[in-house]
Amino acid sequence: MTVSWGRRLASSFLAALTVAVVTHAASMFLFFVSQQYQAATLSQVSEFYFFATLFSVVLLFVFALVGAFRRWYTAIIAGVVTGIIACLAGSGLTTVLGGFALDAATISFLWGTFLSLNGVYVIVLAILAATIGRAIYNRAIAFRTAQNPIERRIALVRMPAGNLADGQLTHVERTTVDTELADTQWDGYVSALEKNGWTTREVGFADTMADSVFVEDTLVLLGDTAVVTRAGTESRRAETDGAEETARDLGLHIERIMSPGTLEGGDVLKVGSTVYVGRSSRTNAEGIRQLRAIAAPLGYHVVAVPVTRALHLKTTMTALPDGTILGHPDLVDDPAFFPHFLAVPEREGVAVVVLSENTVLMSSSAPATAALLEDRGYTVVSVDISEFEKLEGCVTCLSVRVR
Template sequence: MTSTWSRKLIASAAAALATIVVGYLGVMFVTFVGYQFAGTIFAQASPYFFESTIITFFLVLILGVLGLFRFRLLALLGGAALAIIGALLGLIVQVATTGQAIDGTVLASIFATLVSLNLVFVVVIALSAAFIGYPVYRLVIRTQASVLAEDRRVALVRMPASNLAEGIVTHLDRTPIDSELADQQWDGYVAAFDAAGWETKEVAWAEQLADSVFIEDAVIVFGDLAVVTRPGAESRRPETVAAETTARELGLQIRRIEGEGTLEGGDVLQVGDTVFVGRSGRTNAEGVRQLRGILAPLGLDVVAVPVTKALHLKSTVTALPDGTVLVHPDLVDDASFFGRHLVVPEREGVAVVALSDDTVLISAAAPQTAALLEDRGYTVVQVDISEFEKLEGCVTCLSVRIR
């Protein structure tokens, strides 16, 4: 499995190379124009900028791995700073190779180039980092994530606790839970993944953690990165320990939501390069901020969404494999916020799990929605999860897909 750091290194190398190549060509072009299109200037300018260009490449590469390309503005400002350092070091190297002593007078003349010839170098490299390196970095990161997704299909699941009936209920009235039926329904849910060609991996059973069956809230996976959450309900925080252990066993890189941040996986919905995060009663602003910082290097944009009518965001919206977001008018205030969307007839129909590009898993409580999706060319697998729905669960809550 490709580690997060190696992915960053590959993306940073591509971004640094693109930045330097375009930047160098840009510098040569500006110099050519500045010297009134004199062809002889290339022979003079190329050696002048060579060392500076090489040094700046390695600086951009190193800082890229450390986060230079997280944001376009950061790439612009960081690119300018690195170009200044690269230009100065490049000239120092040139002077040193001639055997000339580097004294105060020489250093002063080197620094003076920053307001003359090397000013062009700094400006062009900075612009190249922001408008060439930044998009290249994001493209390479996304491409690597897509390749990883094609290599594995693992679903993490967790057997219902003995005290499942004591699970937290927030937006629904508590109703009796048939634990034996819940176990049967969980078996049917897992069997649906097996039948669709997924490998199911059980997280260690937590007999007395009532809500632990809702494994989605404990860990969120993006490619080969697992974000261990910090549930908003304190009683649920012990659930993350075994989830993290399993993620490590699968070779995933680990990041955590820490400190005062709270975040539950049911509030996180990825649609393409956008990650919608519900600002619910379980996920706070600090949790959103931390997740934004974790995902920015992967080229993913985090967008906070208010959630007031259900426990989690994915109890109100999910997305089909083609990116169409499913909504129900009783659960969202403004469906246009999500862009391309489809209104479904049942509240339970907003939650789907993509088993493949053309197959989705949906609750048996949403037969009209199932028919609607079939009419749009999807194969729909229906599972009965009524006992979990009594605890505000849905089909997404019971698994974590690694793909």
């Protein structure tokens, strides 16, 4: 479901108003402290910032409406631009209303205020836009969705870390990863989800966690229950913190895989009420046992599947909306184990993200498989994820779909 304009308007206004008001109050407090707690400072500074704050509400509202609060870096940019424009406009209006001419000397003075009063305002506004503003906007956007599971189509995504190229490898040799291209490809992946009716929610950026972009490994969704996983490698276990926080924000019930169990989301493939779980190098028997105990009361049947030729189960197979299992014979240990198995011509073609009953998203590295699926009546949305494929990633790895 695409988020309604009414919800966007309300979320944008709430975030903009909160950021502007808190910035106003925080700036007043900072100068109150710097002036040795002189009470007169409060009214003077508040009056100085009055119009700037009004302009900030309007500008932040516009930025939020076009999606600037969806990512932390765009929120910072929006905050800086808003702060500069709002301070110039607000200070200029205050100057004119005070009876001063808006001449060259006055304009020069206004620019000079960015070294003091207005500079503080801009910095505070940018920080709050990227933190409080972004949090309020995202939670407000998701609030009604979380209350109505029928309408919910949210994809959790996570920006690539700065050290993406250092991601772990198990079954492929390391090759050079173009991180700038990876960032561009990630943007294209997110855009493809959004263009096909999914609302994306960013899990907190983890710049030092190389594999964190593969957010699917952190959560397993079973209806309204989010199972927080436990990675098979120690270095990836901190990735779940941000994912769990986002799942809580969506109102999902939280369960966990506990030590000594290990389970990664890439090893879990749901087909109706059947949950296939890969017994791989990352998911152990105890992790499968714990997931089975969580899933059974929710109406799911867990089936363990051996995975020895690839990193995760879903790098060997995924399922079409009609339940057909897609897989490549070189990757699947025993294709006969699965009903309705369809062998695909390319290894990159085993992974699809189901966008709707008639539409799937897949890697552009598998054109022959795309043609095969189109011949079966599906609309195929292709995205380039070549840099993530170098790290044993696929289209499913880059998001967690909440339905």
